[in-house]
Structures are given as structure tokens and as C-alpha cells.
Amino acid sequence: MKTKELVHELKHHLPLTVFATAIALVVVLVVGYSLKQNLSETFFDVLHPLHIFASAIVASGIFYKYKPKVLGALSVGIIGAILIGSLSDVLLPWLGGNLLNLETIFHLPLIESPYLILFSAIFGSAVGIGTKITKVPHFVHVFLSVFASLFYLIAFSTGMTLLPFLIAFFIIIIAVVVPCCVGDIVLPFFFLGKKIKTCECK
Numbered sequence: 001m002k003t004k005e006l007v008h009e010l011k012h013h014l015p016l017t018v019f020a021t022a023i024a025l026v027v028v029l030v031v032g033y034s035l036k037q038n039l040s041e042t043f044f045d046v047l048h049p050l051h052i053f054a055s056a057i058v059a060s061g062i063f064y065k066y067k068p069k070v071l072g073a074l075s076v077g078i079i080g081a082i083l084i085g086s087l088s089d090v091l092l093p094w095l096g097g098n099l100l101n102l103e104t105i106f107h108l109p110l111i112e113s114p115y116l117i118l119f120s121a122i123f124g125s126a127v128g129i130g131t132k133i134t135k136v137p138h139f140v141h142v143f144l145s146v147f148a149s150l151f152y153l154i155a156f157s158t159g160m161t162l163l164p165f166l167i168a169f170f171i172i173i174i175a176v177v178v179p180c181c182v183g184d185i186v187l188p189f190f191f192l193g194k195k196i197k198t199c200e201c202k
Contacts, residue, residue, distance in 0.1 A: 023143065041155035047148040048089050048109050049120040054140045056081035056124025057133070064129045077125030082117060086110055088176055089148040094156075096174075100167060102157035145176045 060077025064070070090108050097104030110117050149172045 019139070027147075040151045044089075044148055044151040044155050045109065045113075047144050047151065048085065049113075049116055051089060051144040051148050052081045052085045052117055052120040053124040053127075054144060055085055056121045057128040057131075060125040060128035061132045062128075065132045070129060073129050074122070074125045077128055078118070078121040081121045081124060082110060085117075085145075088145050089152055092174065093149045093152045093172070097153050097157045102153065104153065105156040105158075107152070107156050142176060146172055149176055 056077040059080040060073040063076045064073040067073075086108060090106075094104050094106055153172075
């Protein structure tokens with residue numbers, strides 16, 4: 001793993017992570033709690049595949065920028081997006097919700113809609129390879145993940161009230177910021193190896 005290039009990418013993407021998280025949390029605080037449970041489930045089912053799509057763009061784009069190997073970029077984009085997306089949108093909110101006694105139900109789109117999730121990851125990876133644009137997709141990825149994680153908690157938690165809703169913000173921050181940065185930036189570098197190109201931007 002090239003530490004210098006990894007730090008370079010984190011420097012470019014972390015401010016976007018913080019900015020996207022802050023904006024999304026404010027929007028969710030204003031409108032999220034007022035949404036009905038069935039409406040939140042619909043929002044989650046739409047946002048989760050979009051999150052997978054955006055994540056795959058970033059992971060494959062970063063990999064391909066430093067090592068232009070299509071198969072490697074596709075693999076990192078698809079696997080990374082699905083694993084990290086499932087972790088941040090489902091597994092961590094589900095775990096956090098049950099720790100707060102919200103009786104959160106387990107709902108994993110990868111099992112219930114595998115073709116949609118796989119298509120989102122493949123299409124996103126192809127876009128990432130074709131464009132190598134990562135900053136805007138990373139911002140969108142984090143933004144979507146905040147919404148998807150919170151809508152998951154609202155939709156699939158039977159004990160959701162105002163106080164747990166506010167506490168859930170801390171769960172969302174952990175569930176989004178860490179996995180999104182790991183999946184988008186750290187994971188591609190883990191598989192890049194030692195011989196890679198240098199980034200042309202300053």
C-alpha cells in the first residue's frame with residue numbers, strides 16, 4: 001500500500017465526507033422524523049442501490065486511476081461497494097438500533113433484491129473506470145448513506161421515538177463516515193500493490 005498516495009486521496013476526500021454528513025444530518029433532522037414508517041422503507045429501498053452505485057464509482061475510479069486494470073477495478077468496485085454499503089446502511093444501523101432497544105428488524109437488500117444490488121455495483125464500477133471522477137461521487141455516496149442509514153432505522157425499528165431518533169445520529173455518523181472512507185479510499189489502495197501510477201493533480 002502506498003501511504004503517500006493514500007494520504008493524498010484522504011486529504012482530497014475527507015472534507016467532502018464531513019460536509020456531506022453535516023448537510024444530510026441537518027436535512028434529516030428537519031424532515032426525517034416526520035416521515036411515516038412505510039414511506040421511510042420506500043426511501044431506503046431507493047437510496048440503498050443508489051448508495052451502492054455511487055460507492056462503486058469511487059472505489060473503481062480510484063483503483064483504475066492508479067492501476068489501469070479493468071478486471072481489478074471492477075472487482076474492487078463491486079465487492080467493496082456491496083460489502084461497505086451493506087455494512088453502513090444495514091448491519092451497523094441494525095446493531096445500533098438493537099443496542100438502543102429499538103427492536104430493529106434485519107432487512108438486507110443483497111438477499112432480497114440481489115440482481116438490483118449487483119447491477120448497481122457493476123454499473124457504478126463501469127462508470128468509475130470510464131470517468132475516473134471520484135470527488136463528486138464520494139460526496140454523493142456519503143450524502144446518500146446518511147439518508148439510507150437513518151431511513152433504515154426509522155423504517156425497521158418498532159420502538160422509534162424522538163429521543164432514540166436523536167441518539168441515532170451518533171450511530172449514523174459512525175456507520176457512515178468510517179465505512180465510506182474505508183470502502184471508497186482505503187480498500188482500493190489495499191489491493192493496488194506497490195507498482196502504481198502517481199496522481200496528476202496537486
